[in-house]
Amino acid sequence: MKIKIFLAFILTLASNAVIADDYVVEVHGLVCSFCAQGVIKNVSKLPFIDQSRFTKGVKVEIEDQKVTISVKSGERPDIDGLFEAIRSGGYEPIEVWVVQSDGELTKVER
């Protein structure tokens, strides 16, 4: 019984160890998190979003006007769809970067 529990624990750790890719979007006008719910609502519905992280896969940082999204492992985000979701949420997406494994940001060309 103890061995089964141990194996289940190891499997759980292994599944959580699959880290999704993060992308960061600069969004102009994003200065109020209460007002940014539309961004979270729209972006979280996109099929490539990993909703298990952040708030339904989306993190809003108003000091830097950044939206960080968690993308399902192995999937490529639809940047046009992402930008449209942010615009529909009331704001202006400007640029997007992918977060590399060393934490460095690399700009995604559209």
Place this chain on the structure above:
Amino acid sequence: MRRLLAAALFLCTSSHAHQPVMDMAPRWANGYGIQIRYEWYGSNDLKRGRDDIANLQGLERFVNTTWLEGVYTFDRSVRLTAKIPFVHQRRVVDENGLPVKQSASGLGDIVIGLPLKRYSNRRGMTQNWSFTPSLRVPTGTSSGDFPISDGSWDAGLSLGFSRETPKFYQLYGLYYWKEGSGKRRMQTGDSFGLDVNLGIHPWHSNETNSGIFLMWDLSASHSDAPNQQNLTTAAGADRVYTGPIFVAYRQNLMFRAEFKFLAYERVDNIALSRGNQFSLSVGATF
């Protein structure tokens, strides 16, 4: 379900200088919000012009209103708002030299607004100009000795500007209400005014999407005198209110408390002061 809620909001609307929930939200397409707001004002201070005078008969007037407010956002530039008031009011009036108690309760006049906004989003700030035509529908009773409504259809217009950064918030609004002719030959006077809100956003958490706003409100208004047949709470006056506003939010829920201190008042002839004003509201956006 969302369509049903949106339809319900369409059916029950009214607006003023301020938006339901907040000026800020919902700004997303197909977003909607509801808010319950309790408002209280009244006094037993009798005035002649700007001066307090002796109130030997104990005249008074107190009004409690619970507003059910809704907003639907088609996209960030077009919203539809509705405010439904439930009024409980009481007063003591002078009738032939004797103080007489009167009271009334019930549905007030529903206000419907169509805020049209032009947003500008830039690095570190967002701002918008808004133009809001409004209609006040005479749904309140105009019967009895202390009617809740004068029974008229009224038209309003407001022009607003707000600007927000992560730390500061400011809103300026001008409004004008043109009053129609009511029932029982009642005619409330037209009114216009200015609202200014200046505030800070001293704390928020990105992790929990929660925070607070602290603001200061300044409101100045002028109301033309009603006609002789008017039986409602309306009175011709110039007033300036000022006071603090506290707003707390978490996720899609918002709480707002507002105290308006009557800093200046001049009434036409002899009339009861409107007194200080206090309101509490709880809202949610979806």
